[in-house]
Amino acid sequence: MHIRMHMDSEFSGIRERRFKITRKYLVYVLFALPAIAYVIGLSIIPAITVVYQSFLVAGKFSLYNYSVLPSYGLYASIGNTLIVSVGALLIQLILALAIAMVMMKPFAGSKIFSSIVIIPFGISTIVSAFIFSLIFTNVGGFANGVLVAFGFKPVVWFSSSISDLGVVMFSDFWKNTPLVALILYGGLSSVSPTLYEAASVDGAGAFKRFTHITLPAIAPLISIALLVRGVSEFNIFALPLVLIGYHPLILNTLIYENYSTLATRPISYAAATVLLLIIMAYSIFVLKIGGAKQYAK
Amino acid sequence: MPNKTNPLIYIVVLALALLFFYPFWVLFLIAFEPTKLTFGLIYPLQFPLEITLTNIVNSFNQVDLLGPLMRSLEVAFIVGGLALLLGIPAGYGIAKLTARISNKIIAFLFIINMMPGLVIAIPISLYFYSAHLENTVLGVALAQELVVLPLTVFIIMGGFRSLPRDLENQARVDGAPLSSTFARVLLPLIRVPILIAFILSWMTSWDEFTYAFIVAPIVPTDSTFPVALYNYVTRDLPLQSATFALVATVPVIVLVVVFQKYLKGQYLSGGLIG
Amino acid sequence: MNVKMKYENVYKYYKSSKILNKLDLEIYDGEFLVILGPSGTGKTTLLRVTVGIEDLTAGKIIMDGVDISKLPPNKRNIAMVFQNYALYPNMTAYQNIAFPLKMARKPRSEIKKKVSEISETLKIAEVLEKNVTLLSGGQKQRVALARALVRDPKIFLLDEPLSNLDARVRVVARSELKKIQKELGHTFVYVTHDQSEAGSLSDRVAILRSGRIEQIGTYEELLDEPRSTWVGDFIGDHPMNFINGEKFGLPKGTLGFRDSWATIGDGEISGTVELCQLGEESYHIQCSIDSSGANQDIDYGEGENSSEASTGTGNFRRSTVGVRSSKKYAVGDRIRFHLDKFNVYDPEGKLIESVNAK
Numbered sequence: 001m002h003i004r005m006h007m008d009s010e011f012s013g014i015r016e017r018r019f020k021i022t023r024k025y026l027v028y029v030l031f032a033l034p035a036i037a038y039v040i041g042l043s044i045i046p047a048i049t050v051v052y053q054s055f056l057v058a059g060k061f062s063l064y065n066y067s068v069l070p071s072y073g074l075y076a077s078i079g080n081t082l083i084v085s086v087g088a089l090l091i092q093l094i095l096a097l098a099i100a101m102v103m104m105k106p107f108a109g110s111k112i113f114s115s116i117v118i119i120p121f122g123i124s125t126i127v128s129a130f131i132f133s134l135i136f137t138n139v140g141g142f143a144n145g146v147l148v149a150f151g152f153k154p155v156v157w158f159s160s161s162i163s164d165l166g167v168v169m170f171s172d173f174w175k176n177t178p179l180v181a182l183i184l185y186g187g188l189s190s191v192s193p194t195l196y197e198a199a200s201v202d203g204a205g206a207f208k209r210f211t212h213i214t215l216p217a218i219a220p221l222i223s224i225a226l227l228v229r230g231v232s233e234f235n236i237f238a239l240p241l242v243l244i245g246y247h248p249l250i251l252n253t254l255i256y257e258n259y260s261t262l263a264t265r266p267i268s269y270a271a272a273t274v275l276l277l278i279i280m281a282y283s284i285f286v287l288k289i290g291g292a293k294q295y296a297k
Numbered sequence: 298m299p300n301k302t303n304p305l306i307y308i309v310v311l312a313l314a315l316l317f318f319y320p321f322w323v324l325f326l327i328a329f330e331p332t333k334l335t336f337g338l339i340y341p342l343q344f345p346l347e348i349t350l351t352n353i354v355n356s357f358n359q360v361d362l363l364g365p366l367m368r369s370l371e372v373a374f375i376v377g378g379l380a381l382l383l384g385i386p387a388g389y390g391i392a393k394l395t396a397r398i399s400n401k402i403i404a405f406l407f408i409i410n411m412m413p414g415l416v417i418a419i420p421i422s423l424y425f426y427s428a429h430l431e432n433t434v435l436g437v438a439l440a441q442e443l444v445v446l447p448l449t450v451f452i453i454m455g456g457f458r459s460l461p462r463d464l465e466n467q468a469r470v471d472g473a474p475l476s477s478t479f480a481r482v483l484l485p486l487i488r489v490p491i492l493i494a495f496i497l498s499w500m501t502s503w504d505e506f507t508y509a510f511i512v513a514p515i516v517p518t519d520s521t522f523p524v525a526l527y528n529y530v531t532r533d534l535p536l537q538s539a540t541f542a543l544v545a546t547v548p549v550i551v552l553v554v555v556f557q558k559y560l561k562g563q564y565l566s567g568g569l570i571g
Numbered sequence: 572m573n574v575k576m577k578y579e580n581v582y583k584y585y586k587s588s589k590i591l592n593k594l595d596l597e598i599y600d601g602e603f604l605v606i607l608g609p610s611g612t613g614k615t616t617l618l619r620v621t622v623g624i625e626d627l628t629a630g631k632i633i634m635d636g637v638d639i640s641k642l643p644p645n646k647r648n649i650a651m652v653f654q655n656y657a658l659y660p661n662m663t664a665y666q667n668i669a670f671p672l673k674m675a676r677k678p679r680s681e682i683k684k685k686v687s688e689i690s691e692t693l694k695i696a697e698v699l700e701k702n703v704t705l706l707s708g709g710q711k712q713r714v715a716l717a718r719a720l721v722r723d724p725k726i727f728l729l730d731e732p733l734s735n736l737d738a739r740v741r742v743v744a745r746s747e748l749k750k751i752q753k754e755l756g757h758t759f760v761y762v763t764h765d766q767s768e769a770g771s772l773s774d775r776v777a778i779l780r781s782g783r784i785e786q787i788g789t790y791e792e793l794l795d796e797p798r799s800t801w802v803g804d805f806i807g808d809h810p811m812n813f814i815n816g817e818k819f820g821l822p823k824g825t826l827g828f829r830d831s832w833a834t835i836g837d838g839e840i841s842g843t844v845e846l847c848q849l850g851e852e853s854y855h856i857q858c859s860i861d862s863s864g865a866n867q868d869i870d871y872g873e874g875e876n877s878s879e880a881s882t883g884t885g886n887f888r889r890s891t892v893g894v895r896s897s898k899k900y901a902v903g904d905r906i907r908f909h910l911d912k913f914n915v916y917d918p919e920g921k922l923i924e925s926v927n928a929k
Contacts, residue, residue: 034383036406042417113313115554119554120317120320131324142341174320252413255416472722
């Protein structure tokens with residue numbers, strides 16, 4: 001009996017202290033709580049509000065907003081958004097890979113070079129949009145100035161939807177390539193140079209070394225870049241707004257155009273919900289394809 | 298091969314450098330050449346024949362440049378300061394949790410960061426309208442804070458994690474209360490991550506358009522410089538816009554050049570790498 | 572001896588593993604206590620719960636009659652030197668040493684006086700203005716020690732403070748540490764897995780095994796009368812030799828002896844047995860053992876003068892039996908030795924008696 005009592009008190013003590021350990025962790029969670037609450041309050045709740053409002057017509061649940069969306073140019077704007085995003089991503093990946101690979105090599109002026117290609121990272125999107133609007137002016141403009149100086153014919157840049165979108169997707173490279181280049185450069189610098197030397201000794205040419213060593217090494221980083229940049233690409237707003245206005249429409253300009261008129265605001269909520277879905281689908285796709293392992297870390 | 302410099306590389310370097318430098322050059326030409334050589338010509342020349350300050354001086358007199366720039370400055374400092382205020386405790390707390398839990402929190406913050414800006418900005422502007430925060434410095438700053446907070450938390454958490462664990466214990470053993478442990482030991486040791494987080498938040502806010510545009514719409518004197526610049530661009534005032542763009546870009550260029558060595562891919566892409 | 576600190580029923584569980592498991596221990600005022608144990612037995616955890624940077628799961632720690640187990644570390648007035656020194660890298664050596672005094676809100680003049688005194692004692696006065704990251708390993712260790720000593724705490728905890736030093740510096744630092752402790756008369760609790768440190772530094776040694784104190788006593792007591800076969804096996808330059816006691820007419824159990832307790836008589840080599848070569852220098856010889864009148868062949872491995880390592884033949888609890896000898900033996904030699912002292916352990920490995928046969 002005496003032993004039993006002793007055991008009991010011992011174990012209740014243990015239980016009490018166990019609770020204390022979780023309480024210690026709770027303190028650390030409390031440190032993080034303001035930031036987490038801020039992010040939830042200002043993003044999840046608004047996002048839920050948007051989705052909720054998109055299903056409301058005169059206070060009642062309805063799919064009306066979605067049923068009229070196509071007549072506001074939904075399908076074209078989704079197509080245009082995809083064209084711009086995919087095109088811009090490709091341009092940025094290729095340029096970034098070139099920059100990252102060049103930065104791996106020693107050459108005179110490499111410091112100045114890396115400054116020049118990284119500085120645009122800090123440029124405001126709106127400044128970039130303004131400058132490219134000066135470069136790609138329909139009549140005249142600096143791009144045509146270059147073409148004419150080299151004896152080519154000037155181009156009417158904003159002549160069709162496709163060329164309009166082309167200008168947007170190209171202009172996006174300036175501000176956003178540096179980040180992709182920095183990510184890829186991080187991947188390239190982690191490859192041991194001895195690996196390349198060994199491959200050279202084994203008779204692998206430059207192309208084989210690229211496909212067998214470089215690409216596998218940076219494949220996970222490419223998927224990270226695709227995720228980070230791809231999501232932002234779906235969100236581009238200032239650039240198309242300045243360069244092409246509302247014609248042709250992309251999803252973001254469609255959302256904004258309808259938001260700015262009170263009568264069509266529910267339409268903008270529905271379009272925003274569609275954009276949210278596309279971005280979620282894209283993120284899941286990229287994570288499943290390539291980044292899942294990295295992401296899990 | 299890795300030790301020799303292939304002359305071909307200089308062609309690639311030159312092409313890339315020209316491509317990335319050219320937009321700056323265009324801005325420079327517009328801002329400093331007389332208009333007869335830029336907008337006066339159908340095909341503007343690529344090299345300045347004449348340099349003038351007239352455009353800039355006139356622009357300063359014609360439109361309010363300083364107002365939006367000062368507002369941008371205020372907003373950027375609030376965003377940067379608030380990011381540290383929320384981010385330092387959060388980074389500390391998350392660094393102290395087990396890796397499994399902390400990685401989940403960081404991943405959560407970054408997933409939130411992927412929410413489309415416009416989708417979130419619209420309801421936020423409606424909340425702020427009812428809280429009388431629309432068109433205010435604080436309103437814009439609070440909205441932009443959302444963009445910078447996850448990266449700030451991540452960078453500062455990395456800073457805390459890189460410290461030897463026993464340092465904090467040592468300070469407590471030496472009799473320091475938590476406040477002194479932070480002020481005298483921990484924070485001085487992570488001043489570089491703190492500085493990077495602040496600079497990145499500051500720059501993001503300085504450049505940010507979508508939230509500013511929705512929360513503080515087009516009243517040029519009331520908005521930050523990107524919104525004001527957008528306004529001048531749409532009103533077809535290219536000289537004023539160019540002056541604006543130039544003045545607003547100089548501080549960012551300086552910041553990027555000075556802090557270039559800290560701009561690393563794994564920092565900027567957040568928790569997604571490693 | 573006054574009891575300075577007392578551990579009562581101390582438990583520390585981490586998730587499901589029991590790091591400290593019903594630990595009881597008394598530390599005397601002014602003694603140099605070495606906590607010795609293999610790695611992973613909770614030595615460092617014991618220090619960390621003592622100083623308060625980790626919570627106890629259950630139990631009490633009583634210092635000067637007061638239960639301190641629930642106080643935060645900054646209220647316990649216990650100093651600790653961490654294994655990696657945990658010097659504040661953003662400060663100079665002076666600022667590091669002065670830090671605990673500053674936290675105790677001591678006046679500037681007093682801080683200055685105390686820091687210069689302790690740095691004289693520890694011979695680091697000339698590096699005080701250097702940033703600690705620029706110091707050598709030995710200097711870092713002294714700065715860490717100075718920071719612990721400067722504030723006059725009730726007890727000092729040291730977690731393998733010499734393990735990061737190279738071998739030569741370590742021996743010097745060891746003797747200085749002992750000297751300082753004796754001069755200042757402080758209570759030191761010193762954790763190590765290094766037996767030579769335990770032997771040369773300690774007033775008493777506590778052996779920690781699976782989260783509790785297996786045996787406590789002077790190093791010599793532990794060597795002579797290990798309370799269990801486990802301690803006998805763990806402590807000493809060479810593990811204790813164990814052979815089955817029944818062969819010697821003892822009750823069921825184990826006979827343990829150290830190699831120095833065995834003497835080999837001259838001219839007692841007789842007969843030949845097979846022998847295997849283990850390496851260049853080491854081979855083992857089968858030999859007879861003479862004790863309590865019983866003879867038994869045992870494996871005996873030889874290096875140069877002392878010996879260890881061999882495979883057993885099944886008669887022995889341990890496969891390695893070592894005996895000191897100045898003589899070289901050839902393959903096939905048969906030897907006989909005599910035990911001056913031995914301990915007798917029961918089948919569970921607990922000490923029954925210590926026999927001095929001389």
